[in-house]
Amino acid sequence: MKDKLRNILGNFFISVTLINIAMLVLGSIMMPEQKFGYEVFIYPIVYGVIGIIPALITRDGKELSVKQTLLKNVIQMLMTVALILAFIFGGHPVDHKLIMTAVFVAVSVVLIYAGVIAISWFLDKKTADMMTEDLVRFQNRYSKKRA
Amino acid sequence: MEINIKNIEPSQKEYIEIGCWRVNERVNEIVRFIKLKDGHVEAYKDEKQYRIALSDILYVEAVDDRCFIYLDNDCYESRRRLYEFESLFPSDDYIRISKSVIINLMKIVQIRPALNGRFLCHLVNGEDVIVSRKYVPDLKARIRGDRS
Numbered sequence A: 001m002k003d004k005l006r007n008i009l010g011n012f013f014i015s016v017t018l019i020n021i022a023m024l025v026l027g028s029i030m031m032p033e034q035k036f037g038y039e040v041f042i043y044p045i046v047y048g049v050i051g052i053i054p055a056l057i058t059r060d061g062k063e064l065s066v067k068q069t070l071l072k073n074v075i076q077m078l079m080t081v082a083l084i085l086a087f088i089f090g091g092h093p094v095d096h097k098l099i100m101t102a103v104f105v106a107v108s109v110v111l112i113y114a115g116v117i118a119i120s121w122f123l124d125k126k127t128a129d130m131m132t133e134d135l136v137r138f139q140n141r142y143s144k145k146r147a
Numbered sequence B: 001m002e003i004n005i006k007n008i009e010p011s012q013k014e015y016i017e018i019g020c021w022r023v024n025e026r027v028n029e030i031v032r033f034i035k036l037k038d039g040h041v042e043a044y045k046d047e048k049q050y051r052i053a054l055s056d057i058l059y060v061e062a063v064d065d066r067c068f069i070y071l072d073n074d075c076y077e078s079r080r081r082l083y084e085f086e087s088l089f090p091s092d093d094y095i096r097i098s099k100s101v102i103i104n105l106m107k108i109v110q111i112r113p114a115l116n117g118r119f120l121c122h123l124v125n126g127e128d129v130i131v132s133r134k135y136v137p138d139l140k141a142r143i144r145g146d147r148s
Helices: A002-030 A038-057 A066-089 A096-146 B025-038 B082-088 B133-144
Strands: B040-045 B048-053 B059-063 B066-070 B075-078 B094-098 B101-104 B108-113 B119-123 B128-131
Touching (some): B094 B133, B128 B133
Antiparallel strands (some): B066 B075, B119 B128
């Protein structure tokens, strides 16, 4: 559980950073004239929290294969898209502009989700490479000890 | 501690007996050492019994209530439980990497990232075995040489 929370927390901070970038890019394209107050700083955190809800509520009982984990991530991503769209657009009348914005937001969420996974994977890759180097040293040490 | 060695007839089965006041870690260590020197484990395949050298084992996996021993190209079933293997194996070479797998560190070729903070051990026979998040710190400590 501790490891799961640590992993989720790591993903949360990566998400918040990427959401900031997405808001900057999306806002500059769709509403460049928009002005905001200080409350705008809370939105990346709120979206980040919404983004980790699916990971928090999904059970981690069984050891999943890589394919199963990938499928689980896709399901969690779709849940995140649904939650964020409901949070932003829930209760608003549906028109062409709303659909267009929703599509952009959904694509952004997918890109952010993929970005979070890619960044985590690269950080893990660095750790894995260091572990492989340690492993080779360990194997040499024990082979010599036995010889 | 007094050590007695008794000669027995070739027809008799060899044995080791330990006389102790209580079974403590020191006694367990002696037992582990003797088992290691024996260096084999019994396993079954197609209802036949085999003796498998511990050093040939790639990993041992528990599936439901059964335990399977994986070699380069073969898989055998064992009647031992996974926790029994933990005490049977020489503690330097083997480590638990998930709830259901104990792996031979000498048979890992490479460690790769999997998703969600887990890792994959790529073995000499091309197989990949998952390291759970919970067991990653123990694996890191062991291969770095810190005793856990």
